[in-house]
Amino acid sequence: MPLENPVIFKNVPTPPWGGFADRKYVDYDAYVKAGGYEALQKGIDDGGEAVLAEVKAAELRGRGGAGFPAGMKWGFLPPADGEPRYLAINADESEPATFKDQILIQYDPHTVIEGIVLCMLACNLDTAYFYIRGEYHHHRDAFEKAIQEAYDNKVLGENARTGKINDRWPRLFLHRGAGAYICGEETGLLESLEGKRGWPRIKPPFPAVAGAFARPTIINNVETLANVPYIVAHGADAWKQNGKGRPDGVPPQVPASFGTKLFGISGPVNRPGVYEENLGISLKSLIEDYGMGLRDGEQPKAYFHGGISMGVVSQEEVEQGVQMDFDIGKKWANLGLGTACVTVIPQRTSMVSMARNCARFYSHESCGQCTPCREGTTWTAKLLSRIEAGDGTTKDLDLLLELASSMGSMPGSTICGLADGNNWAIRTIVNKFFHEFEEKVSKSSSVSLAVLG
Amino acid sequence: MAWITKDSANARIDRRDEPYLSDAFKRSFDEKYAHRYPNRQALSLPILHAIQHEHNYLPYQALEEAAEFLGIGVSDLLDTATFYEEYFLEPKGKYTVWVCQSVSCEIMGEGDVTKAISDKLGIEPGETTADGKFTLMKVECIGACGGAPCALINEDLAEDLTPENVLKRLDVLD
Ligand SMILES: Cc1cc2nc3c(=O)[nH]c(=O)nc-3n(C[C@H](O)[C@H](O)[C@H](O)COP(=O)(O)O)c2cc1C
Ligand code: SF4
Ligand code: FES
Numbered sequence: 001m002p003l004e005n006p007v008i009f010k011n012v013p014t015p016p017w018g019g020f021a022d023r024k025y026v027d028y029d030a031y032v033k034a035g036g037y038e039a040l041q042k043g044i045d046d047g048g049e050a051v052l053a054e055v056k057a058a059e060l061r062g063r064g065g066a067g068f069p070a071g072m073k074w075g076f077l078p079p080a081d082g083e084p085r086y087l088a089i090n091a092d093e094s095e096p097a098t099f100k101d102q103i104l105i106q107y108d109p110h111t112v113i114e115g116i117v118l119c120m121l122a123c124n125l126d127t128a129y130f131y132i133r134g135e136y137h138h139h140r141d142a143f144e145k146a147i148q149e150a151y152d153n154k155v156l157g158e159n160a161r162t163g164k165i166n167d168r169w170p171r172l173f174l175h176r177g178a179g180a181y182i183c184g185e186e187t188g189l190l191e192s193l194e195g196k197r198g199w200p201r202i203k204p205p206f207p208a209v210a211g212a213f214a215r216p217t218i219i220n221n222v223e224t225l226a227n228v229p230y231i232v233a234h235g236a237d238a239w240k241q242n243g244k245g246r247p248d249g250v251p252p253q254v255p256a257s258f259g260t261k262l263f264g265i266s267g268p269v270n271r272p273g274v275y276e277e278n279l280g281i282s283l284k285s286l287i288e289d290y291g292m293g294l295r296d297g298e299q300p301k302a303y304f305h306g307g308i309s310m311g312v313v314s315q316e317e318v319e320q321g322v323q324m325d326f327d328i329g330k331k332w333a334n335l336g337l338g339t340a341c342v343t344v345i346p347q348r349t350s351m352v353s354m355a356r357n358c359a360r361f362y363s364h365e366s367c368g369q370c371t372p373c374r375e376g377t378t379w380t381a382k383l384l385s386r387i388e389a390g391d392g393t394t395k396d397l398d399l400l401l402e403l404a405s406s407m408g409s410m411p412g413s414t415i416c417g418l419a420d421g422n423n424w425a426i427r428t429i430v431n432k433f434f435h436e437f438e439e440k441v442s443k444s445s446s447v448s449l450a451v452l453g
Numbered sequence: 454m455a456w457i458t459k460d461s462a463n464a465r466i467d468r469r470d471e472p473y474l475s476d477a478f479k480r481s482f483d484e485k486y487a488h489r490y491p492n493r494q495a496l497s498l499p500i501l502h503a504i505q506h507e508h509n510y511l512p513y514q515a516l517e518e519a520a521e522f523l524g525i526g527v528s529d530l531l532d533t534a535t536f537y538e539e540y541f542l543e544p545k546g547k548y549t550v551w552v553c554q555s556v557s558c559e560i561m562g563e564g565d566v567t568k569a570i571s572d573k574l575g576i577e578p579g580e581t582t583a584d585g586k587f588t589l590m591k592v593e594c595i596g597a598c599g600g601a602p603c604a605l606i607n608e609d610l611a612e613d614l615t616p617e618n619v620l621k622r623l624d625v626l627d
Contacts, residue, residue, distance in 0.1 A: 084491065096555035096594040134502075134539045135551070135595045137608035173489045176502055179538035181593065195497030196529075197536035213491050266557040266598035273599045308556055343557045343598070357556050361593055 002277070002289075007242060007260045008226050009276040010034070011108045015290065020273055023107050025142055028149035031110040037155065039233035043118045044162055046232075051122035055228060057236035059258055064090050064184075064221030065307070065338050067326045069255060074123050076208035077216050085166050086217040087120055087128040088193060088207075089225060091143075092177055092184035094133055095307035096361060098339040100262040101222040103274045105132070105139040108226075109146035115225030116172060117155060117162060118232055123218055126168035131189050134178040147172055181365035185416045186219040187211075188367065199369050200416035223262055244280030244325050257325035264341030265291040268298040274341075280325040283318050287344060299347040302433070306338025308358045309421025311428030312345070333431075335424040351433040352440050355426055356384040362422035372407035373419040379403060380426060392441040401430060466513045473508065473515035479522055493523045497533045501540055510541040538592065546581045546588035548626055551605040555594035561601040562615070567591060569616035573623065587623070 006017055011034055013022040031037070043051045056071030077085070089112075093101045104112055116128050130147075132140055150172070151157040158169050175193055177183050183192040187201035190212050211217025231239045244257040257279040266272045269291035277286065283305060287293065294300055302312045305324065311334035313322050322332055329336035345354060363377040380403050386392050387400075404427045407413050408420040430437055486499045500519050505511055511534055520527040534540045552558075552567050567578065570589055574582050578591040597603045600612025604619070611622055 093596050094594060097557045097598050098594065099596045099598045102596050133596070134537075135592075135605060137605075138610070171489075176498065177537075178498060178502070178540055179592070180536065192498065193495065194492075195494040195525075195533060197533055213495075264598065266601055267560050272601075304556060341598070343560070345556075345560060349560050353559070354556060357554070357559050361555060365593065 002281075003242065003260060006276050007230050007239070008104070008111065008223065008262060009108075011036075011111065012103060014273075014275055015271070023103075025106070025145075026108050026110060028110060028146070028153055031108075035233075036110055036229075037114055039229035040114050040117055040155065040161070043121050043232050048121040048124060048165075051118055051228075051232055054231055054236050055122060058227075058231045058239050059236075059256060060224065060227055060231065060239075061255060061257075061259075061326060062221055063223035063227070063261065063340075065095065065309070065336075067255070067337060070220060070224055073208065073220075074119070074218060076206065077123055077218065078209060080124050080166055082167065084127055084168070084213075084215055085123070085125045086212045086215055087116065087123070087125045088186075088189060088212055088217055088219045089116060089128060089130045090184060090186065090189060090219055090221045091130055091132040091136070092181075092189060093136075093222075093339075094181045094184050095309060095339050095341075096358075097266055097304055097343040098264060098307045098341040099266070100264050100274050100339065100341055102136060102139050103262070104222055104226055105136065106142050109143045110150070111226050111229060112143075112222055113146060113150050113155065113172065115228035117150075117170060118228045119218065119220065119225055120165055120170050121162055124166045125218060126164075126166040126170060128170075128172040129193055129212070130172060130174045131183070131193060132174060132176060133183075134176055140174065140176060144174055147174060180367075181361075182367040182416070182418060185418065188416070189219065190217065197367070199367050202415055227259060243278050244323075255326065257327065261324070261340050263290070263324065264339070265344070266341070267344030268295045268346050269293065269344055270295055277324075280323050283313070283322045283324055283342065286324060286342065291344070294344065294346065300344055301347045301349065302345045302351065302354075302429075304343040304345070305334070306336065306340050306342070308343075308361065308425045309417075310335040310338035311424040312354075312432060313428075314432050334428050335420065350388075351429050351436045352384070352388050355429045355437075356381070356388050358425040358429070359384045359422070362418060362425075366418060370407075370414040370419070372413040373422075376403050376407040376419065377422050380422065384426075387437065387440050390440060392437075394438070394441050397430065397434075397437055397441060401427060404430075468514050472518055473504065473512060474518045474522060478503075478507075494525050494529070496523055497525070497530055498537075501530075501534055501537075505540060509547075510544045513542070544581075544585070547586050548607055548623075549588040549590060549605075550623070551590045551592045551595065552578075553593070553595045553597070553601070553603055554591045555598075557594075557598040558602040563602040565616045566602050566604070566614045566619050569620055570623070573620055586626075 011026045060070045061067040154161050180198050182188040183198040185200045188198040192198040207217045240258040243259040246256045261279045264274045271292040275290045300315045302314045313332050359381040363381040366373045366377045368374045404423040409417050504515050520530040578589050581588040602614045603612045
């Protein structure tokens, strides 16, 4: 069932309800006119605990990549002790092929701010930092403007309509990053917020206990928080009408895929862009009905279905019915839904080049503090450049797969998940398109003079 | 991220008499940012952005002054400054072209776009033209994949690039 009405993109014109060309900045007045900040008022009237209960009941799962239930995360906070408590909003959005949060930031920042203040209310957090990647220049201006409007209208700041939260007037500040993928990892983000290099921290302690400035901190993605106003305004049940629930007989502890999701589509399609649909939509329908199919002369071969770190699904798998929900990893041998921003890889593109591109990315973005990741990603990138240049051997393929299984937080040899992203990208590409790699390594005639260093 | 090894023993630090951080700069910076964070080290990224905004790069003397102003070690601030891709310790061009080289852009023809720029300007990625007008950078996804291949020219986004239209965009810059 296609989505009937947009939830998060209510104010952002998007096909089939509107056109990209009509997207514009929704300011405070326009937002209020469209029913904005009514959820905040309801949250204030009902109280923070009711908001927390509603978000828990909605089973809202994080939209930043890992799909962790937001309500559960919020529940990990220790009781207030009179000292500051923080919210860090993850607007780093630097997973390759991902460009969904920026639409909300640019055009409908007040939905995000309303979600932020509701979260502060629910979790008793007094100060929020909006960590936005350095490259989002116009987005930063738009969001700064919206923050100012929110202060001017007593959504935030002294005499805010929420009253004091954690004995302080609620505050929200934008914090600009400076070009480092690893600052999207939640503890790398916190280090960067504190003015240091973005080196992820060893957990525990988890940020909910000791996060920013060693104080309890909640970290959520922009899109996750943008769902909160709807949940508070209409209730968890209404929100759960969208998306994909648990199959009959599955116990309630098993997390489902309720709600809508922003999906990005890029690559050689007729209408690339960011769309909203139900979780559980088939990838095929997403490409055909929203991306309007591939451009003339292009044939699909594979897809990065949720940023490169989740790995790839092949066109054959998509024909068999890949659905975009939180179970995609288990069903189709990849890491998970990720950011749900899809890159279409056409037939003409070599999967060896795609693997080389991914490997270069991880070797460049590894923060360098864990030896397996720092050395392993660089080694992988060199191996793949060599294979691409036609100088690889069959043994190199074994080595490649071995490398891509031995580093990472899942084998337990690294601090954060960057190395796991590397592994899944490389392993799924190599395993699902092994013939392309075999072809490259068995061509003994192509001697190249590439110098690697 | 960047692992910069510097030749500390032989490096000559350019110094000038006039401070980089004027009293007016410090006052307005503190007014805008100081209340936001519980300590002054957290002002590192904002001050580095502010210095680079004003001087186009981060002169070493400015880092020393900034560290003193924040009450942190120069090495701590340098540690932060060298970690992030956006901070330049050397002067960069008046215009920096940041071409995205990640997957969607590569599929859509980033290679030809970069080559066209590189040929036209006579520089490789990472370099600056002799007249100091352009710096060319290849970077990872800039979050505009729907318009791939794309680039940032300073702070402006240029989407759906081709080898031809990108040169036209550079030609009109003075
Ligand atoms: C290497 C790495 C990079 C990440 N980058 C981002 C990012 O750019 N944006 C984001 O929202 N989450 C990113 N995450 C996920 C965050 O660590 C964290 O799970 C998320 O912000 C939590 O928010 P959510 O529960 O609302 O999704 C990244 C994780 C890793 C391991
Ligand atoms: S896994 Fe890689 S990116 Fe993550 S902390 Fe270790 S070295 Fe840094
Ligand atoms: S892949 Fe180039 S902007 Fe995202």
